[in-house]
Amino acid sequence: MKINIPNSSLPRIVIIGGGFGGLTLARELKGKPYQVVLLDKNNYHVFQPLLYQVATAQLEPSNIASPFRELFEDSPNLFFRMAEVLSVSAEAKLVETNIGSLSFDYLVIATGAVTNFFDNAEVEKYSLAMKNLPEALDLRSVFLQNLEEAVNMETGDDQESLLDLIVVGGGPTGVETAGALAELKHHVYPSDYTELDFRRMDIYLVEAGARLLPSMSETSSERTKLYLEKLGVQVLLNTTVTNYDGRYATLKCGRKILSSSMIWTAGVKGNPVPGLLKSSITKGNRLTVGQYLQVIGYKGIFAIGDVAGVSTLKQPNPHPMVAPVAIQQAKSLAGNFQRRSLGKNPIPFKYVDKGSMATIGKNKAVVDFGKVHFKGIFAWFVWGLVHIMSLVEFRSRFVVFFSWAWSYLSSTKSIRLIIRPYKKRRLQHIHKAA
Numbered sequence: 001m002k003i004n005i006p007n008s009s010l011p012r013i014v015i016i017g018g019g020f021g022g023l024t025l026a027r028e029l030k031g032k033p034y035q036v037v038l039l040d041k042n043n044y045h046v047f048q049p050l051l052y053q054v055a056t057a058q059l060e061p062s063n064i065a066s067p068f069r070e071l072f073e074d075s076p077n078l079f080f081r082m083a084e085v086l087s088v089s090a091e092a093k094l095v096e097t098n099i100g101s102l103s104f105d106y107l108v109i110a111t112g113a114v115t116n117f118f119d120n121a122e123v124e125k126y127s128l129a130m131k132n133l134p135e136a137l138d139l140r141s142v143f144l145q146n147l148e149e150a151v152n153m154e155t156g157d158d159q160e161s162l163l164d165l166i167v168v169g170g171g172p173t174g175v176e177t178a179g180a181l182a183e184l185k186h187h188v189y190p191s192d193y194t195e196l197d198f199r200r201m202d203i204y205l206v207e208a209g210a211r212l213l214p215s216m217s218e219t220s221s222e223r224t225k226l227y228l229e230k231l232g233v234q235v236l237l238n239t240t241v242t243n244y245d246g247r248y249a250t251l252k253c254g255r256k257i258l259s260s261s262m263i264w265t266a267g268v269k270g271n272p273v274p275g276l277l278k279s280s281i282t283k284g285n286r287l288t289v290g291q292y293l294q295v296i297g298y299k300g301i302f303a304i305g306d307v308a309g310v311s312t313l314k315q316p317n318p319h320p321m322v323a324p325v326a327i328q329q330a331k332s333l334a335g336n337f338q339r340r341s342l343g344k345n346p347i348p349f350k351y352v353d354k355g356s357m358a359t360i361g362k363n364k365a366v367v368d369f370g371k372v373h374f375k376g377i378f379a380w381f382v383w384g385l386v387h388i389m390s391l392v393e394f395r396s397r398f399v400v401f402f403s404w405a406w407s408y409l410s411s412t413k414s415i416r417l418i419i420r421p422y423k424k425r426r427l428q429h430i431h432k433a434a
């Protein structure tokens with residue numbers, strides 16, 4: 001069975017994945033002399049940097065997600081199909097999906113990354129990841145369900161395991177999640193759960209390296225650690241989690257931390273599609289691509305974003321797995337498709353690092369712009385402005401701005417609703433406590 005896409009005399013570009021790279025590429029090709037088909041297992045694009053705010057009840061899923069079909073309105077050469085890609089055949093120029101097959105003239109793999117548990121089966125089984133909207137909603141439910149269960153318990157280990165939280169990974173996601181949880185502990189939960197003593201609630205941030213935010217300056221790393229510690233977060237550096245059974249996290253030093261909830265943000269790996277040669281996959285499970293973003297060993301197949309590991313003489317090490325890289329690669333590839341249609345030679349991709357930033361809480365953020373580093377309330381406003389302007393829809397920008405404004409003025413998070421209980425996690429806790 002074939003996917004129903006209208007026949008066209010235009011060359012067909014099939015894009016697998018609607019993250020930052022895939023969506024940007026499709027929109028850049030609007031009105032260009034190509035038929036563009038975007039495939040994604042979801043019918044929406046999600047702004048991943050703000051997933052932690054869904055998990056911590058600051059934003060609704062719809063605030064950071066946009067339907068592809070709405071984004072493709074008035075774009076007659078752009079098509080979307082919700083499908084899960086099963087395999088790719090380079091020889092037949094065919095993509096096999098759960099809804100049928102689709103031929104292509106050019107293929108762009110933009111499948112992003114998945115959580116990397118480093119082959120630790122127990123950690124993967126019992127910890128909680130945060131790479132997509134369902135996982136963020138699971139986290140929101142777990143946090144609230146734990147508190148609802150804790151109010152019915154006597155003080156002791158079982159109640160402590162429900163109150164205490166472990167965040168593993170000191171990158172931007174881990175830092176921002178730990179900071180948001182600490183603010184909930186101080187400013188929101190005590191008024192909701194007056195029966196609980198939140199002075200007994202411990203939040204741990206575990207990082208295997210020597211400092212937080214290793215991709216940022218040492219100045220920003222040190223300031224971030226100070227901010228978190230002032231919020232009461234216990235920051236454990238040079239510390240590795242070796243096991244987690246749903247109740248105790250075991251550290252490499254032998255120490256055990258009691259908690260029924262461990263959030264794993266310690267790493268990601270590429271998510272290549274089946275069907276390509278294993279020799280095309282490099283470190284971090286990423287596809288090896290050249291200076292024009294073509295997958296090495298293939299003609300007419302490209303990769304962008306987290307799944308792409310650019311390898312050239314000038315760029316021997318892959319770019320970081322962050323949204324700006326994916327967006328810049330998408331724009332570069334779109335430009336080269338346009339140049340191809342005009343009979344011109346492609347231009348090599350060159351990444352321009354425009355800076356890094358992270359927020360730790362209200363009025364607390366760090367920003368690096370080259371050699372310029374700043375912190376505090378100004379950095380916090382810069383972080384907010386950049387993220388609002390990066391949302392793909394005006395509606396999302398408007399809603400997020402007013403949600404943040406209300407939260408800033410009222411110091412509350414209004415979306416503390418258990419709409420979809422996380423039953424699996426609850427059963428695991430009961431089993432372990434028995």
